[in-house]
Amino acid sequence: GEDVEQSLFLSVREGDSSVINCTYTDSSSTYLYWYKQEPGAGLQLLTYIFSNMDMKQDQRLTVLLNKKDKHLSLRIADTQTGDSAIYFCAEFQLSRDDKIIFGKGTRLHILP
Amino acid sequence: EAQVTQNPRYLITVTGKKLTVTCSQNMNHEYMSWYRQDPGLGLRQIYYSMNVEVTDKGDVPEGYKVSRKEKRNFPLILESPSPNQTSLYFCASSPGSLGGYTFGSGTRLTVV
Numbered sequence: 395g396e397d398v399e400q401s402l403f404l405s406v407r408e409g410d411s412s413v414i415n416c417t418y419t420d421s422s423s424t425y426l427y428w429y430k431q432e433p434g435a436g437l438q439l440l441t442y443i444f445s446n447m448d449m450k451q452d453q454r455l456t457v458l459l460n461k462k463d464k465h466l467s468l469r470i471a472d473t474q475t476g477d478s479a480i481y482f483c484a485e486f487q488l489s490r491d492d493k494i495i496f497g498k499g500t501r502l503h504i505l506p
Numbered sequence: 507e508a509q510v511t512q513n514p515r516y517l518i519t520v521t522g523k524k525l526t527v528t529c530s531q532n533m534n535h536e537y538m539s540w541y542r543q544d545p546g547l548g549l550r551q552i553y554y555s556m557n558v559e560v561t562d563k564g565d566v567p568e569g570y571k572v573s574r575k576e577k578r579n580f581p582l583i584l585e586s587p588s589p590n591q592t593s594l595y596f597c598a599s600s601p602g603s604l605g606g607y608t609f610g611s612g613t614r615l616t617v618v
Contacts, residue, residue: 438609
């Protein structure tokens with residue numbers, strides 16, 4: 395298929411780590427992205443990873459890429475209430491006329 | 507401040523009454539795109555533009571028009587809106603088609 399797949403919901407206790415998973419389809423994808431959408435706002439680019447990398451860390455965010463399984467994950471350490479949002483995975487698909495394909499988003503809910 | 511500005515933020519209109527949603531970016535980006543976001547369907551691309559006077563259809567272009575007469579502006583035109591175009595619309599821009607989009611804050615359109 396040509397979809398980017400994500401689970402729709404994730405609940406995490408404040409202070410724990412959140413791991414949001416995504417599977418993509420195009421083995422020739424060059425860039426993979428994570429976007430964050432807070433209520434009432436547009437999408438904000440959080441981080442991206444180039445396909446020749448396995449991992450990228452940026453403060454509390456860690457992106458892991460498993461090219462063999464076409465699996466991408468976003469780990470948020472020490473999850474805080476401000477992390478409550480919808481997180482979108484996206485891939486740049488060379489095989490689809492250089493299109494950016496978004497997943498349907500994972501809603502992260504923070505438990506007190 | 508680098509940003510994508512959409513107007514209006516909210517719009518309620520009647521079936522068949524032509525409307526335009528404006529989008530402007532101040533980052534000198536070449537690539538601009540329109541998306542609609544619907545529950546359960548995620549983000550779907552309507553139209554995109556790789557440069558001035560260059561536009562192309564996305565995944566759901568029916569019922570929409572765009573123009574790119576200047577680099578900074580990319581208006582979305584609904585010539586004869588219908589209720590199935592009720593949605594949340596986002597404009598986005600990037601330096602190139604590889605992504606790293608900057609999104610506008612969104613326009614919530616209701617067609618009655």
